[in-house]
Amino acid sequence: MSSPVVASIPESAAAGGLAEFDRTTSRWGRLTMLAGLLVSLAGPLYLVFFADLDVTAGQLWTAFGAVAAVFMMIWLVEPITYFPILGPAAMYQAFMIGNISSKLLPSALVAQNRIDAKPGTPRGDFAAVAAICGAAALHLLSLAVFVGLLGTWLISIIPVDVIDVVRLYILPSVLGAVVVQAIISVKQPRITAVAVAISLLVQFVLVPLVPATAFLATGIAVMATIALSWLVRDRTPQPAVEH
Amino acid sequence: MLTHLVSTAVGGGSSTDVLALANMPLLWICAAGVFAVIAVQSVIYMKAARKAAPAAGITQEELKVSFRSGAIAAIGPSLAVALVAVALLAVFGTPAVLVRIGLIGSAAYETGAASIAIGTTGAELGGPGYTQNAFAIAFFAMSLGGAMWMLATLILTPLMKRGGNKLAKTSPVAMAIVPTAALLGAFVSLSIAEVPKSLVHLVALLTAAAVMGLCAVIGRSPKRAWLREWSLGFAIVVALAVAYVVHTAGMPAA
Numbered sequence: 356m357s358s359p360v361v362a363s364i365p366e367s368a369a370a371g372g373l374a375e376f377d378r379t380t381s382r383w384g385r386l387t388m389l390a391g392l393l394v395s396l397a398g399p400l401y402l403v404f405f406a407d408l409d410v411t412a413g414q415l416w417t418a419f420g421a422v423a424a425v426f427m428m429i430w431l432v433e434p435i436t437y438f439p440i441l442g443p444a445a446m447y448q449a450f451m452i453g454n455i456s457s458k459l460l461p462s463a464l465v466a467q468n469r470i471d472a473k474p475g476t477p478r479g480d481f482a483a484v485a486a487i488c489g490a491a492a493l494h495l496l497s498l499a500v501f502v503g504l505l506g507t508w509l510i511s512i513i514p515v516d517v518i519d520v521v522r523l524y525i526l527p528s529v530l531g532a533v534v535v536q537a538i539i540s541v542k543q544p545r546i547t548a549v550a551v552a553i554s555l556l557v558q559f560v561l562v563p564l565v566p567a568t569a570f571l572a573t574g575i576a577v578m579a580t581i582a583l584s585w586l587v588r589d590r591t592p593q594p595a596v597e598h
Numbered sequence: 599m600l601t602h603l604v605s606t607a608v609g610g611g612s613s614t615d616v617l618a619l620a621n622m623p624l625l626w627i628c629a630a631g632v633f634a635v636i637a638v639q640s641v642i643y644m645k646a647a648r649k650a651a652p653a654a655g656i657t658q659e660e661l662k663v664s665f666r667s668g669a670i671a672a673i674g675p676s677l678a679v680a681l682v683a684v685a686l687l688a689v690f691g692t693p694a695v696l697v698r699i700g701l702i703g704s705a706a707y708e709t710g711a712a713s714i715a716i717g718t719t720g721a722e723l724g725g726p727g728y729t730q731n732a733f734a735i736a737f738f739a740m741s742l743g744g745a746m747w748m749l750a751t752l753i754l755t756p757l758m759k760r761g762g763n764k765l766a767k768t769s770p771v772a773m774a775i776v777p778t779a780a781l782l783g784a785f786v787s788l789s790i791a792e793v794p795k796s797l798v799h800l801v802a803l804l805t806a807a808a809v810m811g812l813c814a815v816i817g818r819s820p821k822r823a824w825l826r827e828w829s830l831g832f833a834i835v836v837a838l839a840v841a842y843v844v845h846t847a848g849m850p851a852a
Contacts, residue, residue: 372653379646381759385752387639391632392748395697398628399738406619408611408731410738418715418739423746425714426707430746434754439780443759448643450751452636453702456788458675461830464781465671466664469826470656475777477654481647485661486668488640493669494676495633498700501680503629506692509684516846518685524802524841525678525834527792531806532833534789539814541778550782554790573787580783584775 373477377444380484384447391451432574439581442480448487452494457526461533462490468540546584553579611731619730620691620737629693632701670827674834694737702744715739798844806837 403410434450440460441449449455464474466486472478501509538547557576562569613619644665647654651661683699686709690698698708713722715736721727766773792799813829816822 369653369655372650376646376650376653380643381756383639383642383646387635387642388748388752391635391639391702392745392752394628394631394635395702396741396745397631398625398693398697399734399741401624401628402619402734403738406611406730406734408619408734410611410731410734414719414735415738417718418735419742421714421718422711422739422743426711426743427746429707430743430750431754433747434751435758436780436784438755438758438762439776440784442777443755443762444643446751446755448639450748451639451702453700454675454679456784458672458679460781460785461675462668462671465827465830466667469667469823470660470663472656472660473778474781475773478656478660479777481651481654481656481661482664484643484647485664486671488644489665489668489670490672490676491636491640492665493672494679494700495636497673497676497680498683498696499633501677502683502687502696502700503692506684506687506695510687513681513684517842518681520842520845521678521681521838522685523845524798524838525675525682527789527795527799527803528806528834528837528841529675529678529830530785530789530792531803531837532810532830534785535807535810535814536830537781537785539811541782543778543782546775546779546782547786550779550786551790553783554787557787558790558794572791573784576787577780577783580786581776581779584779585772588771588775 380444380447384444388447388451429570432571436574436577439577440474441483442475444480445483445487448484448491452487452491454494457529458494459487459490461529461536462486464533464536464540468536474541545587545589546580549583549587550576550580553583611729611734613730614726614728616728616730616733617688617691620694620733625691625693629696632697636701667827671830674831678834690733690737698737698740698744702747708740708744711740711743712736798841801844802837802841805840806833809833809836 402408403415433455434446437449437455437460438446441463445459445463449459452459463483463486466472466482466489467474467479470478470482472482474483541547554576557572557579561575562572568575644661647661648658651658656664679700683695686695686699690712713736715738716722716728716732719727719732719735721729721732762773765776789803792803810829810833813825813832817825817829
């Protein structure tokens with residue numbers, strides 16, 4: 356079971372460099388995410404406690420309880436679903452920046468494809484981190500300009516049906532492109548076939564039979580694809596050992 | 599003085615002038631704060647990546663290309679988010695839209711959370727009972743919900759990292775399979791979930807896939823490598839244009 360991945364990492368210096376990156380990103384990633392969490396709560400907390408709106412604690416907990424009942428499993432499932440793709444460093448970026456499957460993962464994938472880096476390798480992880488930084492920079496800029504600065508003017512000139520179409524169909528438009536990109540750039544026909552078979556089963560058999568699993572569908576598909584890909588993996592000696 | 603008396607007599611927060619409350623300066627400052635935190639985090643991460651680049655077997659040039667590719671690839675999705683956010687300005691006001699719809703969450707989650715939260719007050723989002731009081735409750739519930747996501751990430755990431763490290767030591771082959779399988783499982787499953795929604799969803803999905811496939815074939819030559827960065831944007835624009843035509847032609851929508 357000698358691994359080509361481990362063998363190709365040259366010296367202890369490289370391991371040290373990666374360990375330092377890991378330390379920096381997990382310390383500062385956590386700190387910045389905690390800061391983001393607190394700042395994002397400060398506004399609503401101020402309104403609730405100081406703006407004299409007669410909001411009662413009972414109203415707040417009822418409202419939050421209703422939201423939690425619907426979304427609690429997603430709060431737990433999403434981080435677990437995306438961790439194997441993002442890696443630990445990018446996790447602290449992704450769950451603060453938001454729009455992970457429709458914006459950040461596609462960006463990471465485009466970058467990995469552009470420099471021919473495989474997901475899950477150090478090269479792939481670094482390309483993903485840089486790509487997410489790039490996506491974040493662009494997104495902050497576009498939000499500040501188009502929503503913060505021009506938002507109220509734009510709403511007066513954009514036809515309602517254009518906004519409706521974008522709102523309704525943006526997800527399939529992004530996903531159709533990204534799924535093709537993912538299949539092309541990882542070049543793993545066996546795992547692709549497993550993913551397609553499992554997803555068809557989950558979306559067209561499991562979800563219609565047990566509608567309550569709909570929000571778990573992606574998580575189930577990911578876990579099942581990992582498990583089945585492992586079971587049907589190519590057991591012939593790794594060709595990558597040749598170099 | 600009189601207006602003050604009247605407003606307290608009616609009961610604080612019963613005003614339906616939600617935007618006066620939702621656009622108050624303090625909320626703008628908090629929104630700017632979230633922007634600043636993300637910007638600072640990106641700078642720290644890029645610096646750390648540049649420093650450790652040799653150890654990861656990636657060049658400074660490739661890091662720069664990755665940053666640029668990520669930014670270009672995000673143009674389409676980012677503008678789409680901005681457009682949806684603009685459409686929701688009248689409901690939540692600019693600061694809440696910037697933080698909740700634009701960052702942290704997503705339009706689908708946040709409007710869902712907000713309407714569930716408002717529902718518990720007996721009102722409806724943007725309806726006649728949508729008072730300042732109801733807005734504060736909705737904003738609180740969606741923000742605390744978003745915080746739970748970050749909290750789960752903060753707690754689960756170190757745990758999963760430990761599991762991943764252990765797996766990497768005991769079974770390197772698994773480490774080669776897991777990220778690839780997770781990536782394909784996630785995107786194939788998310789894409790297939792769009793199929794039963796409507797015919798227009800299917801058309802958008804297939805159009806985007808076809809454009810992306812075409813770009814990949816044409817962009818194979820190193821001379822046209824730039825196409826690989828822009829292909830996602832092209833695919834989104836063409837797919838949305840086709841969806842617009844099919845949608846307005848009266849095909850069954852969602």
